[in-house]
Amino acid sequence: MHLMSPLDSTFLHAESREHPLHVAGLQLFTPPADAGPEFVRETYEAMRGSEELTPTFRQRPAVALGGITNLAWAFDDAVDLDYHVRRSALPAPGRVRELLELTSRLHGTLLDRHRPLWEMHVIEGLDDGRFAIYTKMHHGVVDGVSALNLLQGSLSLDAADADVQAPWSMPSRATAHAEADGSRLQKLSGAVQSTVRHALSAGVLARAALWEQQMTLPFRAPRTMLNVPIGGARRCAAQSWSLDRIKAVKNAAGVTVNDVVLAMCAGALKSYLIENDALPDAPLVAMVPVNLRTARDTDGGNVASAVLCTLATDLEDPAQRLATIAASMRDNKTVLSQLPRSQAIAMGLTTTLAPALLSLIPGIGAATPPSFNLCISNVPGVQHPLYRNGARLDGNYPLSMVVDGQALNITLATSADSLDFGLVGCRRAVPHLQRLLGHLETSLKDLECAVGL
Template structure:
């Protein structure tokens, strides 16, 4: 039995039918030129035959006092791979709409807590000849950065390498640092040991307090109420699209902003247009929570669970000018990062937990109607492959990350780099976020607006 770290325990404790707490990904692959009609079936059979399942993929919540616990993991002795790894086909004609319809249904379904908390589905029948792989894992098992690095270790940059590597078998790299990271104290032990130091270390406390006092930190509970900040249901809507990285880099070069700043500005423009379209744009700027990875190189591969800091970014949606909006976003992110980078890792995680505490309170009965939210939505940029990668000779064409809408957080925007593209996955509550399929058009308009402004 293994104890969860505090953040992972929260992901298990807050899960309900309306709030599935898994992250996912939808990968589209282009089969090799010499692939036969049975390529997808044979690939599925090879995947399902990989039965040496790693410990992470055997974990499920332990049972205590007659029910499931959110404090500790149990490990399944036997994993039924034919339950966890399945094959599906789309109805004819098999367009992207059919694929997204199936993915929406899969992404809205809870994982079975009696079993290890992950599933994989190989999906064939797309009319353009591609096939898809949908994967979901409970967020208590993995964070976005770790999930992307795990995916990259299952792929290869050699199109002639036909070995099939699957996440549940792929081991972490064996290095001295990784070995040491696997044998350090648990996060609970580290936090308990660090608490006296945190209390004694006035600098650790004073640094974020000074950031709050002088306005360098965007505060929780300052986000304006929007149509996203309402109770949600369990059904999901999904929208996806890809953009060439060169378009984002051209704006970055022209303005001196970072890639993430430009992505946030695209998202801010899209949110502004979407809310205007629904006559729901607030006068105050929207606030986004932007997760920032704070793992060491060894922890990235050897440690499990979530090690992130929560930065709050002012999206400046009240500004009409795209360059003024980008400048405000860049300033907000730069100053927030400056505060976090001055803190040791555990203190940064503690401050992040403080910033996110109101979100947890909002799911408690009786607190759903809080007049202000800690932030309006999560926007996450996860590093992905920087060059073309393959699985059994099939090229990864698109890699759409799919994350979690929360109660009072009805939309999530997550993106990842994929060779020369940025792949966006937008997930929303089906009941409370209408016309989500139009949102990628607003993202394109936001990017084009920035391009015109810097031309």
């Protein structure tokens, strides 16, 4: 067995039927021109034939130290790949709509904790000849960046490469100096010390944020229709935008790609809330994860922090909204960059997870503003076309999680020349989620006009 980190353990403890805490990816592929009618089945069987699994795909929660759960990982020697890797077909007419309906159902179900915490679904039957692969992994096992690295790592840059790799059989990036295995007591001591260090770091964060940098802080967000208790059912939406369009706005405004993405989301959310007669007077606040992973980190676990950013939804001018968002991100990242990594991780816990959990306490959650309104995450992707068995990856849509009080999540990733957006919402709390896709396009057009493009 291997002891969990405090953050990994927290994700497992916080999960319930209404709050599945896994991250996922929906990949769309176009088969090569010479693909036969059995191409998808053959690709599936080639992946299924990879039976050597890396530790990340063999680990499951174990019972340790006299019956305590969610404290340690066990590693299965034999994994039932027929259970974890499945082949499905869409009902007619096989549109993207049917694909997203299936994805929504899959994304709302819990992973079996008696098995390693992952599933892959190879999905055929799209009317345009493409096929999809939906893969989900528990957030206690991987963060969003790590999950994307694992999925992309099994693809090839060569369209002629017929060697079909499986994500679960790819060697994980190893740290330069592997940590030696210690006794259970030594590992437990290290976990406790890590937790104490994280708690002490909160004091450092408070001084830097409150008195030096004036960061965007928790419990300043307005209460909206998105900040309500949620159910277990999910609705997913996905769409791609040209990276060149977003870079053109970035260059004209002198900001970052992520600033433009946040402004694009801000304009879309403003229109969506107006459409539902639910736009608050105060600006929305987004939680923006920040990747802290380096080349020395393995592809597994959680190595991330987060900052809070105003979305300036109280402003009418898209250019002014973009400038306000850019300033908010710049100031908040300045604080983050001044902290050691352990304190930066503590900052993410202090500004996001801890306030969210505190808001669930009876009598407190209803009396305090939300710590933030939603999560918007830009996950690093790839700059070149990728292939699986000659099939080109056309879309790589990350799908994350929602929790009580934050019923909507927007996550995106770079895929060659596009930015692929994956939206996840509570099926009950976020009506007509797909309309946000249209508002995102309108918001980008507004930004293009505002900067003179």
